[in-house]
Amino acid sequence: MTPPADGRPIFIEIADHIADDVLAGIYPEEAQVPSTTELSLHYRVNPATAGKALTRLVDEGVLYKRRGLGMFVTTGAPEALRARRRAAFADHYLRPVLAEGNRLGLSPADIIDLIRKESS
Amino acid sequence: MTTIDPERGIHLCGVTKSFGDNTVLRGVTADLPAGRIYGLLGANGVGKTTLMSLICGHSFRSGGTILIDGQDPTENAAVLENLCFVHEDQRYNDNFTIAHILAIMPAFYPHWSEQTAQRLIRAFRLPMKTKSKKLSRGQRSALAITLSLASRAAYTFLDEPYLGLDATSRTLFYEELLREYAAHPRTFILSTHLIDEAAELMEVVLILDDGVVAVHTDVDEARRSSFIVRGRAPEVRSLIGDREVLAERSMGAVVSATVRGHVTDDDRYAAHRDHLSLEDASLQEYVAAIGIHSLTHDSHAPAKDVA
Incomplete structure (x- = not known):
């Protein structure tokens, strides 16, 4: 999943949902993703908003357009998404954990212990 | 479209x-x-x-x-x-x-x-x-x-x-x-x-x-046109600077202000440093704040009585 929504525009949330689905293999490479109209009805948003989500993913290279046919997942998109999210992992997840730990008097070592316990 | x-x-x-x-x-x-x-x-x-x-x-x-x-x-x-x-x-x-x-x-x-x-x-x-x-x-x-x-x-x-x-x-x-x-x-x-x-x-x-x-x-x-900052009054005021406050509520030492404008990186930094909460106002909060602001600053107040 993506970082929690903090008042981000809905088109970014929709784009993140589609990217999540690409990562999860729901839309494999070269598969077609839902159209603007389908997204509009599914999320109950204005088609312009749904269109912005698709445009964002095209700009990021996750999707590409086949004229007259629709939007498709770019070959290599899952790997590229994974790499990008790994790069952002520290910013999006670790920093908030460390900041909250700091407020609570938990040292990084304490937090590492907690992670070990949770994942065992 | x-x-x-x-x-x-x-x-x-x-x-x-x-x-x-x-x-x-x-x-x-x-x-x-x-x-x-x-x-x-x-x-x-x-x-x-x-x-x-x-x-x-x-x-x-x-x-x-x-x-x-x-x-x-x-x-x-x-x-x-x-x-x-x-x-x-x-x-x-x-x-x-x-x-x-x-x-x-x-x-x-x-x-x-x-x-x-x-x-x-x-x-x-x-x-x-x-x-x-x-x-x-x-x-x-x-x-x-x-x-x-x-x-x-x-x-x-x-x-x-x-x-x-x-x-x-x-x-x-x-x-x-x-x-x-x-x-x-x-x-x-x-x-x-x-x-x-x-x-x-x-x-x-x-x-x-x-x-x-x-x-x-x-x-x-429209949704990015105003934000709500909440925290201790002096820090909140310092973050707002000379930007327009559309609505403000306080509870003891805590102030919550709806401010017209975009949240900047400086705002995020100041909010983090001063323990303020900072979020975009929803469209509803924005519209309500404009209405409240107008009621309290309006020179044409009588027009407001018309349904």
Whole structure:
């Protein structure tokens, strides 16, 4: 999943949902993703908003357009998404954990212990 | 969207409307290209219904210009048949049943869709044989929505369309609006107080305040146009600087302020450093804050009494 929504525009949330689905293999490479109209009805948003989500993913290279046919997942998109999210992992997840730990008097070592316990 | 024709749309320039001494609209200027869903927002009495009535030729403006697809709608049958405005408290002949009302609609709306009408009647479970005087508030709203969407009018005005409608029926309305819009793109102008619920339907929002269009922008921009900062008063004030505070509430040492403007990276840094919470205001909070700000700073206060 993506970082929690903090008042981000809905088109970014929709784009993140589609990217999540690409990562999860729901839309494999070269598969077609839902159209603007389908997204509009599914999320109950204005088609312009749904269109912005698709445009964002095209700009990021996750999707590409086949004229007259629709939007498709770019070959290599899952790997590229994974790499990008790994790069952002520290910013999006670790920093908030460390900041909250700091407020609570938990040292990084304490937090590492907690992670070990949770994942065992 | 694929079907936006730059020649088509609603052109408003300096539109005014007074009722006796009471000036409700003091110069409304906006260009609304056809083929979009617009949200017309603002506090009660700000003139949303008045503006829709003027555009639809249901009442006469005091001044200014209104053009629809380049033509003045006033007593212009060719323009008026492209407009559908079902009033918030629309009443029909008391003894008409829904079946009667549906039967006369095609005479007013050349693009009337019986299929859409029947689908919505079934979806809202409207009783065809009940006389209109016996309909509940929610049923009257459902009927108004049904007629508005089935009209397939090029310009459809929905003024507080869902008084008395429960959450299920409102959701149904949102879905049907989007379905109709996708299948037969046209212009919708929607006024509502359930702003956050309906915001995602809109592409462009207009906020009326003090008799003019105070905000006219796309919905994402409107949503980023104000933010709420909360924390200890001195730090909150320091973050706000000289930006405009739309609304402010305090509780002991804690202040929560709605501020006009975008959140900057400096704001995020200061909020993190000073333990302030910082978030974009929702569209509803933004509209409410503009209304409150206007009530407390308004030199034309009497105009606010008009419904």
